[in-house]
Amino acid sequence: MGGLWFTEKQTDHFGITMEIKQTLHTEQTEFQKLDMVETAEWGNMLLLDDMVMTSQKDEFVYHEMVAHVPLFTHPNPENVLVVGGGDGGVIREILKHPSVKKATLVDIDGKVIEYSKKFLPEIAGELENPRVDVQVDDGFMHIAKSENQYDVIMVDSTEPVGPAVNLFTKGFYAGISKALKEDGIFVAQTDNPWFKADLIREVQKDVKEIFPITRLYIANVPTYPSGMWTFTVGSKKYDPLEVSEDRFHDIETKYYTKELHKAAFVLPKFVKDLTE
Amino acid sequence: MGGLWFTEKQTDHFGITMEIKQTLHTEQTEFQKLDMVETAEWGNMLLLDDMVMTSQKDEFVYHEMVAHVPLFTHPNPENVLVVGGGDGGVIREILKHPSVKKATLVDIDGKVIEYSKKFLPEIAGELENPRVDVQVDDGFMHIAKSENQYDVIMVDSTEPVGPAVNLFTKGFYAGISKALKEDGIFVAQTDNPWFKADLIREVQKDVKEIFPITRLYIANVPTYPSGMWTFTVGSKKYDPLEVSEDRFHDIETKYYTKELHKAAFVLPKFVKDLTE
Numbered sequence: 001m002g003g004l005w006f007t008e009k010q011t012d013h014f015g016i017t018m019e020i021k022q023t024l025h026t027e028q029t030e031f032q033k034l035d036m037v038e039t040a041e042w043g044n045m046l047l048l049d050d051m052v053m054t055s056q057k058d059e060f061v062y063h064e065m066v067a068h069v070p071l072f073t074h075p076n077p078e079n080v081l082v083v084g085g086g087d088g089g090v091i092r093e094i095l096k097h098p099s100v101k102k103a104t105l106v107d108i109d110g111k112v113i114e115y116s117k118k119f120l121p122e123i124a125g126e127l128e129n130p131r132v133d134v135q136v137d138d139g140f141m142h143i144a145k146s147e148n149q150y151d152v153i154m155v156d157s158t159e160p161v162g163p164a165v166n167l168f169t170k171g172f173y174a175g176i177s178k179a180l181k182e183d184g185i186f187v188a189q190t191d192n193p194w195f196k197a198d199l200i201r202e203v204q205k206d207v208k209e210i211f212p213i214t215r216l217y218i219a220n221v222p223t224y225p226s227g228m229w230t231f232t233v234g235s236k237k238y239d240p241l242e243v244s245e246d247r248f249h250d251i252e253t254k255y256y257t258k259e260l261h262k263a264a265f266v267l268p269k270f271v272k273d274l275t276e
Numbered sequence: 277m278g279g280l281w282f283t284e285k286q287t288d289h290f291g292i293t294m295e296i297k298q299t300l301h302t303e304q305t306e307f308q309k310l311d312m313v314e315t316a317e318w319g320n321m322l323l324l325d326d327m328v329m330t331s332q333k334d335e336f337v338y339h340e341m342v343a344h345v346p347l348f349t350h351p352n353p354e355n356v357l358v359v360g361g362g363d364g365g366v367i368r369e370i371l372k373h374p375s376v377k378k379a380t381l382v383d384i385d386g387k388v389i390e391y392s393k394k395f396l397p398e399i400a401g402e403l404e405n406p407r408v409d410v411q412v413d414d415g416f417m418h419i420a421k422s423e424n425q426y427d428v429i430m431v432d433s434t435e436p437v438g439p440a441v442n443l444f445t446k447g448f449y450a451g452i453s454k455a456l457k458e459d460g461i462f463v464a465q466t467d468n469p470w471f472k473a474d475l476i477r478e479v480q481k482d483v484k485e486i487f488p489i490t491r492l493y494i495a496n497v498p499t500y501p502s503g504m505w506t507f508t509v510g511s512k513k514y515d516p517l518e519v520s521e522d523r524f525h526d527i528e529t530k531y532y533t534k535e536l537h538k539a540a541f542v543l544p545k546f547v548k549d550l551t552e
């Protein structure tokens with residue numbers, strides 16, 4: 001095919017491959033391998049441990065769907081925490097909600113923040129916003145020491161290998177419950193149902209034992225394995241399926257709509273089966 | 277990565293790549309290059325002109341979503357036509373509807389039928405069913421000579437290059453209208469919104485000029501470009517969004533559900549924009 005191509009093996013036997021115009025930065029950080037590349041198809045792209053994290057062309061899907069589903073479910077989210085998410089995309093979406101007074105971002109790897117600001121400015125630009133508190137710290141430890149503090153927590157982690165392995169444990173979900181206020185809600189990215197069915201089933205089981213309302217929703221992220229990504233919701237009080245019409249207000253989006261807010265929870269049968 | 281890998285370039289700069297255990301058959305037919313391969317991830321897989329058509333592991337998504345949406349929309353589908361679809365997967369799903377008396381399959385390439393029967397038996401097996409009439413013929417010409425004949429027509433074609441190029445024209449949709457009965461409905465696969473937005477927009481425009489009810493719905497096919505596949509519906513009378521609850525009957529599926537029937541029409545904003 002000519003030229004430089006990057007291939008992500010999404011399973012041992014399958015992957016995506018893309019043409020690279022140039023490598024903008026490459027580094028082994030304290031926690032992971034970080035590459036920032038300019039791709040011909042997706043614009044600038046962040047890779048961690050050779051896995052696609054986000055790209056300029058399709059980042060809106062993941063960031064909108066992580067942020068807006070829980071934020072429109074909660075009637076008045078003021079204090080929001082993002083665990084991971086150092087590229088700043090989820091933060092940018094959170095700030096579209098005027099009720100939010102403070103958004104705290106805790107990413108373990110300051111290099112992700114640094115190079116996202118440099119090479120993904122339209123994603124990371126709002127990290128400088130005065131409503132945002134950026135902390136370079138261990139998200140697991142931050143959760144462990146927080147109590148009755150947050151309205152909404154969003155877990156925007158890498159896959160459950162490397163630095164994020166603690167973020168897919170029942171102990172972490174128990175910590176999230178403690179860190180949330182009594183009517184709090186959290187969402188976590190939970191990979192895809194084609195190659196990681198067991199993970200989704202296990203997270204659903206763990207979250208159900210801690211939160212009275214547990215849900216799963218999906219979105220199409222074309223640079224993630226299988227193109228179908230799942231998000232697990234745990235909520236103490238508010239059900240994302242029962243948001244009243246007047247709760248929604250206009251925000252500028254490219255993927256999320258108030259109709260899709262509910263439709264995203266209507267799962268293909270083989271995915272629904274993982275939640276039962 | 278070792279061993280034999282097949283890469284489909286889904287755009288000039290992006291593709292999927294997969295490990296091949298063995299090539300089962302390869303041939304230049306009268307119409308296209310046909311490869312049947314055994315993949316390590318997806319089971320046996322049919323490739324036409326180096327594009328993935330179907331695989332044992334994920335075929336259920338596409339075949340169920342092509343067949344069941346129009347068949348549950350029509351109150352009493354008896355006479356159904358499939359244009360293309362020589363692998364037989366859509367036929368298998370159609371036969372789950374007891375109202376269907378006859379399902380006609382018209383594929384231009386008899387070799388697709390022959391090798392699907394041989395290497396994809398659980399997909400193609402129902403092509404021998406007595407309710408099925410298999411014709412090796414030009415679908416465009418079959419439509420052109422049909423009048424007031426079918427309740428439902430499904431266009432299960434390859435991409436709009438090679439033998440299928442006529443199947444994405446306004447003249448073809450006009451022919452489909454003529455071939456349908458006065459309350460008929462058709463569905464066509466119309467590629468993906470990430471790389472083929474212009475195609476979807478154009479088909480929507482063309483179909484709207486011919487059919488009073490035009491809709492777009494989506495499904496996740498992990499081996500197709502972007503993972504998000506679209507289907508365009510043109511209907512003379514029945515709206516797929518207004519199917520009454522008692523129309524649905526139980527069928528065995530892995531993707532389609534009656535709830536998903538409606539949710540599949542709730543589009544991400546950038547896709548919805550293509551229909552307006």
